[in-house]
Amino acid sequence: MTVSLSHFSAAVVFALFASIVFGITQRNSTMEQVKYGLYCFAMFVGGVFVAGWVMALIRR
Amino acid sequence: MAKPITDKAIDKTTVKSKNPTVVTEPEYPLTTMAVVAPIVGWLIPGGGHLLLRRYGRGLLLLISVVAMFVIGLGMQGRIYQPNGGDILDILGFVGDLGSGVLYFLARIMDWGNVMAANAAADYGKTFLIVAGLLNFIAAADAHHIALGKKP
Numbered sequence: 464m465t466v467s468l469s470h471f472s473a474a475v476v477f478a479l480f481a482s483i484v485f486g487i488t489q490r491n492s493t494m495e496q497v498k499y500g501l502y503c504f505a506m507f508v509g510g511v512f513v514a515g516w517v518m519a520l521i522r523r
Numbered sequence: 524m525a526k527p528i529t530d531k532a533i534d535k536t537t538v539k540s541k542n543p544t545v546v547t548e549p550e551y552p553l554t555t556m557a558v559v560a561p562i563v564g565w566l567i568p569g570g571g572h573l574l575l576r577r578y579g580r581g582l583l584l585l586i587s588v589v590a591m592f593v594i595g596l597g598m599q600g601r602i603y604q605p606n607g608g609d610i611l612d613i614l615g616f617v618g619d620l621g622s623g624v625l626y627f628l629a630r631i632m633d634w635g636n637v638m639a640a641n642a643a644a645d646y647g648k649t650f651l652i653v654a655g656l657l658n659f660i661a662a663a664d665a666h667h668i669a670l671g672k673k674p
Contacts, residue, residue: 470642484584
């Protein structure tokens with residue numbers, strides 16, 4: 464079995480699963496877990512965009 | 524001869540008399556389940572939570588860790604071996620080992636016995652290591668639930 468993911472899709476998949484685990488393990492109530500999971504996901508994906516733009520600006 | 528009273532001595536006594544209440548930390552006695560749950564959780568991702576009847580959390584953890592591990596293998600990620608020699612190889616081994624049964628299964632079936640030759644394989648290697656590290660966090664969480672520190 465071979466999985467071929469682009470850099471971005473790999474980062475999103477990574478963010479998704481890491482955020483689920485962070486949400487479950489770092490907060491107590493269900494609502495807090497969902498909120499923290501979404502926050503982590505947004506930070507992961509947002510970080511990808513920020514890093515991408517920084518690298519694009521450096522390259523110019 | 525009487526001991527001279529210093530400023531420090533006066534400060535200590537006044538502070539003590541002002542705050543007579545003593546804050547005590549709640550005690551969490553170590554139970555059998557608090558030992559068994561993290562071990563089961565390490566061996567089977569999410570198993571500790573399932574054992575503690577946190578079925579929803581356990582299933583989500585199982586799906587997350589197993590999916591990351593399988594995707595990592597699918598991306599031709601490398602599975603580290605204990606006798607790597609290099610310090611980074613040892614750290615990679617510790618990360619991989621966190622996946623518990625998945626790691627042993629991969630070693631038995633000789634999966635992930637490849638050298639990273641492209642970027643995707645490097646991502647795969649990272650997926651495998653992070654799956655193990657996330658499973659360590661999940662096992663620690665199962666320990667806290669069994670102790671009663673977390674609902």
